[in-house]
Amino acid sequence: MLEGFWYIATDSGNVHVGQPCAAVLCNQPLVLFRDRHGQVHALDDRCPHKGVPLSSGWQEGDSLRCPFHGWRFISSGECVEVPSIGNAPHPSPVSACVRTFPAEERDGWVWVYIGNSQCPKPTSPPPSLPVPADGSPMVSVRESAEAKVRWDFAVDSLMDPAHVPFVHNNYFRQREAAREKEKVFTRLPLGFRTISQNVLLPDTFIFRALSPRLGLATTTVDFVLPGIHSERWEIGKRFASVMLVATPLTDDRSRFDICVGWNFLHGLPVGWLVRRTLRTILSQDREVLESQEQGFGLKGSMLLNLESDNLAVWYRQLKKYHGDMLAGVHDPQHPIPEKTRLKWVT
Ligand code: FES
Ligand SMILES: [Fe+2]
Structure with missing residues (x-):
């Protein structure tokens, strides 16, 4: 697991005022709560008194009450009330403090920053879904799925071109239509990018929705740490993008979150169909x-010895x-060369 990054903790719609919400990231149990101004806060989900998860307690105003002995904590993590204290000295702020984590909402998700002593605070906002350069409005949908799989394997799958015709046959391309491709990769600060110009879109229902006559598209695909794959397609004025994120929950569980946006067909109620497709892809x-x-x-x-496995090697x-x-x-x-050509058949 990597510290010093933003991770998706949950869907924004899961965090309601008055209802603390439990989440886990990088083996770290979290309690999320939304204050009366709508701001989401993330704290260690453990009462410093005797360890009860604060998510099993309740929210009072902009604070959380532990259900065991009623200690109350505000969003800074400070304990502000100990009902049984009597004449005893108030527990010192340090020992009674709950660890807090930076939290921000973006693209319909709550992102939580997991840092350490070398990188205690985020230096940039959470990643976001690519948007069109012309500022045209987009509609977007999200879907997510948990898997009983270690995070490395989940991240590998985000950028493994060779699995697509097999695991997702007919979604992004037909297996029998596989052909040789050569991609040029360039370096990003903590990742890599490939841009393909004027490529003919594969004939599948996904790309027919993007462009009914399957025009020529410019696609940009990025991978950046900790496990974020984003892609944008431009066909004339049509623009669509996707952000696919793999998140480590525990050592043996990961979650995929996917957000897809497009700047056309605004009036058509196709969101449910896109979500259903995303659900199927994630379950595959x-x-x-x-x-x-x-x-x-x-x-x-x-055996990571094919050119299509190079991306998994780069990730490591x-x-x-x-x-x-x-x-x-x-x-x-930086382990990624300035410019690399890789070939594979997909
Ligand atoms: S365990 Fe939380 S108040 Fe005692
Ligand atoms: Fe996949």
Whole structure:
């Protein structure tokens, strides 16, 4: 798990005023609550008194009350009330304080920053869905799915081109229509990018929705740490984008969150259809990844030796690079070449 990044904790719609909400990220239990001004706060979901999860308590105004002995905490994490205190000294603010985490809402999700002593505060806002350069309004839908799979495998699947014709046959391309592709990758500060200009869209219902006559598109695909794949398609004035995020929940559980936006067909009620498609795609990934998790456990090794596996190798190298930077290693080298050509058949 990587510290120093924003992660999606939950859908914004799950955090209501007056109803603390439990979440977990990077093995860290969180309680989220929305104050009366609509601001979401994230705290360690553990009462410092005897450890009861604060998410099992209740919200009073802009504070959380522990259900066991009634200690009350405000959004800064400070304990402001101990009902049984009598004449005893108030527990010191340090020992009675709950750890807090920066939280922000974006694209319909609550993002929580997981830092450490080297990177306690975020230096940039959470990532966001790519939007069209002309500022045209977009509609968007979201979907998510949890999988019993380690985070590395979930992240690998975000940028594994070779699985697409098999796991998602007929969604993004037909297996029998696979052909050789050459992609040029360039380096991003903590990731990589490939841009394809004037590519003929594959003939599937997804791309027919994007462009009924399957025009030529310019596509930009980015991967950045900690596990964020974003993609944008431009066909004339039509623009669509997707952000697919893999989040580590615990050592053996991950969640995928996906948001898709488009700047056309605003009047048509197609959101439910897009969501249903996203649900199917996520369940296809979940099924194959959970079986990978079972099979991997038998031997514990992989062969990442194809050009299409290069992206998974880069991901592992980027994690090490980030870790080296946090650890203050002298002059760590970015692992991605300035420009690389990779070929595969998909
Ligand atoms: S465990 Fe929370 S007040 Fe005692
Ligand atoms: Fe997939």
